[in-house]
Amino acid sequence: MLTFEETGLKPEILRAIAEIGFEAPTAIQEKTIPHLLNTKQDLIALAQTGSGKTAAFGLPVINQIDSDSKKTQALILCPTRELAIQIANDFDAFTKYTTKLDVVPVYGGASIETQIKQLNRGAQIVVGTPGRVVDLIKRKKLKLEDIEWVVLDEADEMLNMGFKDDLDFILSHTPDERQTLLFSATMSKEVLRISNNYMNDPEEISSGKKNQGADKVEHFYYVVNGKNKYLALKRIADMNPNIYAIIFCRTRRETQEISDQLVSDGYNADCLHGDLSQAQRDAVMGRYRKRHLQMLVATDVAARGLDVNDITHVINYNIPDELETYTHRSGRTGRAGRAGISIAIIGPRDTNKIKQLEKVLGKSFTKSEIPSGEDVTKIQLEAYINKVKSTEIDTQQLAKYLPSISEQLDDLDREALIMKFVSMEFNKILSYYKNSDDINASAKAGRDDSGRGRKDGDFKKLFLNIGEKDHLTSGTLLGFMNNLPEMSKGVIFGKIDVQRSFSFLEVEAKHEQTVLDALNGSNFDGRTVSAEPKAGGGPRSGGGSRKRKSDSGKSPRRSGGIKGGGSRTGGRSRVKAKSGRRRS
Known part of the structure; x- marks a missing residue:
């Protein structure tokens, strides 16, 4: 097995990755690093997330960057803000003992003016999301005429997220003689199109089979x-x-x-x-x-x-x-x-x-x-x-x-x-x-049995006077009804449709009156609930679901848990309702 020392990386980089805890190259690193250090041929690397691909492209690129020049020489494109930040942090760790080397992440959701100031001070390596990179190119703040390496990290993800036009725009503004490195977990048709249009006779390597988990x-x-x-x-x-x-x-x-x-x-x-x-x-x-x-x-x-x-x-x-x-x-x-x-x-x-x-x-x-x-x-x-x-x-x-x-x-x-x-x-x-x-x-x-194929007439639609403005969601409504003492054990619910100031609830026809009696006059979040059959409603054909009673109440809080989260939005929804006995 190849060691990091045998790849030809500089001593200052070896020292930095040793401190991080790198011991031996992963499969994708062992194949990629020597290739990028010894040739300018484009590269397609098929590797899963977590296989060490940031170091696979990062270490050889850092090894070859001209730190005496402040011009941007490497551009790494990735699908999300979180990944851009992570890659930039990894590069900072890799360059701990490499002098005069600046890595700048650029992404949406943060001040573009701050990012422009960082670019103006000089950045040999820029890590960014496609949308923000396009903005900076159009503002003439990110200059790509001296780019030697373009890395498309998680290329399939970027294409799935709709960044095709942005990638085309960015790549068209880079020099033809650049080295393009494409990293992807899967080889889709769109990834192949990028390869055919923007890469020159790329070498293809893989740490596993195409599209393999x-x-x-x-x-x-x-x-x-x-x-x-x-x-x-x-x-x-x-x-x-x-x-x-x-x-x-x-x-x-x-x-x-x-x-x-x-x-x-x-x-x-x-x-x-x-x-x-x-x-x-x-x-x-x-x-x-x-x-x-x-x-x-x-x-x-x-x-x-x-x-x-x-x-x-x-x-x-x-x-x-x-x-x-x-x-x-x-x-x-x-x-x-x-x-x-x-x-x-x-x-x-x-x-x-x-x-x-x-x-x-x-x-x-x-x-x-x-x-x-x-x-x-x-x-x-x-x-x-x-x-x-x-x-x-x-x-x-x-x-x-x-x-x-x-x-x-x-x-x-x-x-x-x-x-x-x-x-x-x-x-x-x-x-x-x-x-x-x-x-x-x-x-x-x-x-x-998710409701498809049920007979018309099985369910009735009820109108409720509570909705989103009362902090109601389908989940909170189900929990509320499950805890009503008048609610029968065997009640089966169908579709719940939560709107701004009111809601619709489907209930099995034979339990319609039971649910009306339980809901009318009850109190939800300080508001008296009124429920009545929907005028001219009638059941919809298809949709909805029926629920057995067991396991359908609220779960007990699990051992050692910390309750978290919270509701943010209500609105229309299609859920399988909970029903059944109340827990004491």
Whole structure:
């Protein structure tokens, strides 16, 4: 195996990366660094996120930069602000002992005037997002006539995010004799187009097969009916007390609603989607990186370019429409050679997509069963006991209280003390999972029971006088109704449509009057609720969902959790409603 010393890197760079903790090149570094140090040939490198590609292109570029010139010689383009900052920070670490070398990150959401001042002082290396780079070129503040290296990092991501025209514009303003380095996790048609139009006879190297996921990521899928997806998500989380996950959803609305439900049920969760401001996004990511959140619910666009280590699970709440997107999602875990788990929660009709994914990734997926309530409870208890056993004791501080504590507990024998000790933490979870249903579905079922194919006349639509202005979302409405003492156990809900000052709620026809009686006169956030049948409404055909009663109340707060997150937006939504017995 090649060592860093054998690659030909300068001593000052070797010293810097040794301090960082680099010991031996990763597979992509071993192939890329010698190539870039010994030839000006363009390069296409296929590598997953977390494989060490920043150093793969960064170290040889830094090694060859003319530090005596203040002209911009290298331009690194990447899809997001977070990744631009991360790359710039990595370059700063690589250049710790390299004199007179300046790296400037440029991206949207920050003062362009400040960035212009930094560029005016001189920057041999610029790291930027396509949109901000285009702005700076048009203002004639970023000059590219002396560019020797252009790096397209996560090229497929940039193209998926709609930066095709920006990339064309930027590359057309760089010298023809530059060396272009294209790094991508997948080789899509658009990536090939960039290669054909802007690269000259590129060498292609790879640390794995094209479009292949990370080597140490295991892939699992669970088959459930659509109405049970959220319950399945909670059981998966509860089976993994130390989970540190990203949950991918298709839409901004679904992302917000799943996050709201998780927070309402006591999980450490928050969300990322396009409706958040940059300040909100930064705050969420700050909490997630510090592990103050265990679960981040995100859309694909919002999660692009995230650079977070040690993610244990990627959970696909929906299979992405573009199967290559699954590669990017699963690449968020199993980084830098670590192990990781990618999970897909699917309906019975989606098993064919799993087969397609197996072909795309060249990997096998394991069909797993959603654990029973008893299994979940056992895992949670074991995790709690292990946490107690590993808790450090401040003997000096507690010593003065021990006589009083011993006296108060003197009438309890060892077994009774243990039972009370455990019950104090676990009465809620024991109650919640008592008599819980098996929510696994047969992969051979003809439908996913998410409401498609139900008969007209099964559901009635109700009008409610509360909406977004009352801080109502579909998730908060479901939680509110679940806790109404008059609500019957077996009530089944369909579509919830939250608007600005009112809402519509579908309810199974036979329970219409029960729901009306429970809602009318109740109090939601200080407002008296009024509910009535929608005039001329009638049920819609298709859509909606029906919900079984077990597991459908609020989850107990999990052991050791820190409640986080919070609702930001309401609005129209399509969710599978919770229903069932109240928990005391």
